[in-house]
Amino acid sequence: MDELHLVELPASEQSLLLEVGALRVRAWAARSPEIARKSVWLDEFDGVGRHFVVIAGRKLIAAARVSFHASLASAPDPQDFVDLAPLPSPIASFNRLVIDPDYQGRGLSVRLVEARRLAAEQAGCRCAVISIWPEERRMQRMERLGFVRVGLTRVYSSMTYGPAARFMVMTRSLIR
Numbered sequence: 702m703d704e705l706h707l708v709e710l711p712a713s714e715q716s717l718l719l720e721v722g723a724l725r726v727r728a729w730a731a732r733s734p735e736i737a738r739k740s741v742w743l744d745e746f747d748g749v750g751r752h753f754v755v756i757a758g759r760k761l762i763a764a765a766r767v768s769f770h771a772s773l774a775s776a777p778d779p780q781d782f783v784d785l786a787p788l789p790s791p792i793a794s795f796n797r798l799v800i801d802p803d804y805q806g807r808g809l810s811v812r813l814v815e816a817r818r819l820a821a822e823q824a825g826c827r828c829a830v831i832s833i834w835p836e837e838r839r840m841q842r843m844e845r846l847g848f849v850r851v852g853l854t855r856v857y858s859s860m861t862y863g864p865a866a867r868f869m870v871m872t873r874s875l876i877r
């Protein structure tokens with residue numbers, strides 16, 4: 702079994718973003734036919750966000766993004782936060798956590814949350830926000846990492862996430 706290395710994707714190696722985009726498709730394909738049709742899944746925040754990845758040997762097996770924002774309106778998926786009171790800024794938005802199905806169940810999600818939390822604190826962010834599938838086990842894991850449940854998003858019909866998707870918004874204060 703290859704050793705696992707968690708690193709931040711250097712800005713100079715943006716070509717690796719294509720691999721991140723391909724991993725996102727592999728991790729989501731079973732859940733979203735729309736994503737399954739893509740070869741890579743990238744968006745406009747990938748160029749400005751910071752990416753943390755896990756490498757096994759030469760293979761990219763996990764990835765997650767954090768981006769920094771002055772308000773929730775400029776964060777990814779702003780529709781998730783329309784019912785949320787303003788948060789202290791700068792705000793760190795955690796998105797696009799994916800783990801290769803062969804490597805799930807080893808705690809990599811915890812390591813990727815912690816790497817992003819540290820980066821956000823070092824960048825001077827005052828809070829972190831995430832919206833996740835409301836799976837009890839995953840929400841409890843985030844609570845163990847200091848996040849609190851704020852509430853469910855409105856139901857929205859999306860090609861990407863299904864006809865009646867709702868997410869749990871969770872936030873965490875950060876140390877400055």
Ligand SMILES: CC(C)(COP(=O)(O)OP(=O)(O)OC[C@H]1O[C@@H](n2cnc3c(N)ncnc32)[C@H](O)[C@@H]1OP(=O)(O)O)[C@@H](O)C(=O)NCCC(=O)NCCS
Binds near residue numbers: 798801809810
């Ligand atoms: C969401 C996703 C990243 C989570 O994967 P996961 O397997 O649940 O997460 P991990 O690989 O970190 O595994 C966590 C489990 O590893 C186990 N584990 C083993 N060693 C561990 C360690 N050292 N530390 C923590 N957990 C460990 C625990 O059982 C833990 O589960 P628990 O905290 O509920 O007890 C993955 O399912 C995925 O890529 N899904 C598709 C994309 C997606 O849905 N992204 C999120 C959108 S909201």
